[in-house]
Amino acid sequence: MDWQALWxxxxxAFWTVALLLPLSIFLGRRLAYGAFRGxxxxxxxxxxxxxxxPTVLGFYLLVAxxxxxxxxxxxxxxxxQPLAFSFQGLLLASLIVNIPFAVQPAQRAFEAxxxxxxxxxxxxxxxxxxxLWSVELPLAWPGVLTAxxxxxxxxxxxxxxxxxVGGAIPGETKTVAIAIYxxxxxxxxxxxxxxxxxxxxxxLGTIAFSFAMSRRVGRRLG
Amino acid sequence: xxxxxxRADGPIPLAARFSVAAGELVALVGPSGSGKSTIxxxxxxxxxxxxxxxxxxxxxxxxxxxxxxxxxxxxAVGMVFQSYALFPHMSARDNxxxxxxxxPRAARPAQAQAxxxxxxxxxxxxxRPAQLSGGQQQRVAVARALARAPRALLMxxxxxxxxxxxxxxxxxxxxxxxxxxTMPVALVTHDMDEAARLADRLVVLREGRTLQEGAPQAVLTxxxxxxxxxxxxxxxxxxxxxxxPDAEGFARLDWAGLTLETRARAAHGARVHWVIPDxxxxxxxxxxxxxxxxxxxxxxxxxxxxxxxxxxxxALRPDHAPQLPLHFSLPLRVAQRNGVAPGVRAAVSxxxxxxxxxxxxxx
Numbered sequence: 001m002d003w004q005a006l007w008x009x010x011x012x013a014f015w016t017v018a019l020l021l022p023l024s025i026f027l028g029r030r031l032a033y034g035a036f037r038g039x040x041x042x043x044x045x046x047x048x049x050x051x052x053x054p055t056v057l058g059f060y061l062l063v064a065x066x067x068x069x070x071x072x073x074x075x076x077x078x079x080x081q082p083l084a085f086s087f088q089g090l091l092l093a094s095l096i097v098n099i100p101f102a103v104q105p106a107q108r109a110f111e112a113x114x115x116x117x118x119x120x121x122x123x124x125x126x127x128x129x130x131x132l133w134s135v136e137l138p139l140a141w142p143g144v145l146t147a148x149x150x151x152x153x154x155x156x157x158x159x160x161x162x163x164x165v166g167g168a169i170p171g172e173t174k175t176v177a178i179a180i181y182x183x184x185x186x187x188x189x190x191x192x193x194x195x196x197x198x199x200x201x202x203x204l205g206t207i208a209f210s211f212a213m214s215r216r217v218g219r220r221l222g
Numbered sequence: 223x224x225x226x227x228x229r230a231d232g233p234i235p236l237a238a239r240f241s242v243a244a245g246e247l248v249a250l251v252g253p254s255g256s257g258k259s260t261i262x263x264x265x266x267x268x269x270x271x272x273x274x275x276x277x278x279x280x281x282x283x284x285x286x287x288x289x290x291x292x293x294x295x296x297x298a299v300g301m302v303f304q305s306y307a308l309f310p311h312m313s314a315r316d317n318x319x320x321x322x323x324x325x326p327r328a329a330r331p332a333q334a335q336a337x338x339x340x341x342x343x344x345x346x347x348x349x350r351p352a353q354l355s356g357g358q359q360q361r362v363a364v365a366r367a368l369a370r371a372p373r374a375l376l377m378x379x380x381x382x383x384x385x386x387x388x389x390x391x392x393x394x395x396x397x398x399x400x401x402x403x404t405m406p407v408a409l410v411t412h413d414m415d416e417a418a419r420l421a422d423r424l425v426v427l428r429e430g431r432t433l434q435e436g437a438p439q440a441v442l443t444x445x446x447x448x449x450x451x452x453x454x455x456x457x458x459x460x461x462x463x464x465x466x467p468d469a470e471g472f473a474r475l476d477w478a479g480l481t482l483e484t485r486a487r488a489a490h491g492a493r494v495h496w497v498i499p500d501x502x503x504x505x506x507x508x509x510x511x512x513x514x515x516x517x518x519x520x521x522x523x524x525x526x527x528x529x530x531x532x533x534x535x536x537a538l539r540p541d542h543a544p545q546l547p548l549h550f551s552l553p554l555r556v557a558q559r560n561g562v563a564p565g566v567r568a569a570v571s572x573x574x575x576x577x578x579x580x581x582x583x584x585x
Binding site for chain 1 (some may be wrong): 298
């Protein structure tokens with residue numbers, strides 16, 4: 001069992017979720033309620049990582065991370081280390097890969113709130129922030145939670161993009177999914193089985209938890 | 223005083239202007255698509271018309287010329303939505319307290335409780351909307367609208383989602399509640415009976431335009447135009463030609479060959495519309511003829527006699543124009559005593575005072 005890889009995967013999943021939470025609320029809400037130019041394009045971009053082969057996405061990320069690209073150069077300038085094959089690069093890739101999982105359920109949840117309920121909140125004297133906090137978030141919460149759980153579980157399982165942009169540097173970019181592949185290549189079936197089982201258990205547990213929470217909230221709103 | 227003057231072009235045109243005095247209840251009536259709800263939304267700040275002005279008790283909420291537009295949350299407005307739009311995740315008490323941003327936090331639960339008691343919901347404070355009946359939800363919505371101490375109370379078809387028995391009870395409750403309300407109240411409805419029962423004044427709308435404004439009785443008996451008469455469901459609406467006026471200058475009408483006396487004015491030769499409300503069609507009694515029978519007598523055959531509770535709705539086909547039935551109602555007892563039934567001959571008088579003439583060609 002490669003504990004270091006498991007720990008790295010959990011760390012990556014945690015940071016992915018933590019950074020995507022505000023984005024999923026902001027962008028999901030904006031896409032649900034806003035009418036702006038280029039909304040269709042934004043929605044298409046949000047969905048794109050879902051349909052693109054991980055290798056294609058990984059390739060472009062790799063190009064963008066390289067020291068020759070503006071992003072890669074800027075990163076090296078600011079932090080003195082390359083973005084490619086680093087944990088930060090892996091995290092950035094993970095954020096991009098998970099945008100559809102984080103934004104779409106939140107968008108659907110905000111869309112499901114009846115427009116009159118939001119208008120009623122305004123007529124009750126609530127400003128935009130209080131409306132978000134007291135009415136929209138409590139009602140959209142199951143969707144936002146689903147978004148976070150999906151991102152978490154998906155990050156644990158992501159393989160292709162991680163392989164492309166991260167390589168397999170132990171402690172830096174070698175996630176548990178990569179470690180499993182690594183063990184299989186080395187004919188270490190026992191270690192691969194052990195880690196697969198752990199990943200399976202964590203993923204199942206996370207999703208079961210999210211369903212249980214959603215049901216509880218659903219019952220409350222009954 | 224709530225002053226409303228709204229103008230807009232585009233898909234939902236608006237040209238509405240009316241005011242509601244403090245403590246007064248004004249009903250906005252009109253067919254669906256007449257812009258009633260849009261007007262209410264514009265008053266609340268949920269829609270922004272291209273032109274006009276809205277002011278509530280001295281506070282200007284919207285003034286297109288001066289570029290003033292307060293968003294909904296900055297207008298002290300109470301709004302009862304057609305679907306009630308309660309917050310599903312909050313108890314009845316919290317729903318009401320949610321509109322009390324102006325009240326110190328500690329005082330909110332008690333005040334919410336008092337408002338819920340006022341709308342007869344004492345004891346149900348802890349229930350969530352899903353655990354309340356339609357009528358109870360409507361009461362929570364009313365309490366929540368009042369919780370903000372609004373400068374104007376707006377109600378958008380607040381009785382349309384409950385059953386008839388509940389509606390009757392809610393009408394009575396609203397009538398009682400009104401005695402305690404000091405702010406202007408605007409009610410949107412498509413139901414003329416509801417409007418006539420609850421409102422001090424009606425504003426009749428069509429396609430966003432104010433067609434007529436007045437006390438329910440005045441609008442019902444003296445509609446401003448055939449258009450209004452049709453919108454409010456007046457059934458005795460007919461066309462006629464004005465003849466030479468009588469000695470006192472009152473118009474005489476040629477109604478499909480029958481001459482009618484009126485107490486109205488009309489230019490000789492003009493094509494006019496006329497209406498007569500139910501109460502001004504007097505049945506000639508079989509047993510006891512009276513002097514009033516000389517006034518615009520019309521005889522014909524009863525085409526229809528529908529008993530609805532204690533009244534009978536009658537359609538009479540006049541001999542001179544069977545295609546133009548006259549509608550009126552009688553107490554069941556009177557109808558029975560006079561043997562009014564389909565196929566029977568009967569005569570009525572159209573009381574000249576009640577005969578309302580509307581001028582204008584094609585109006």
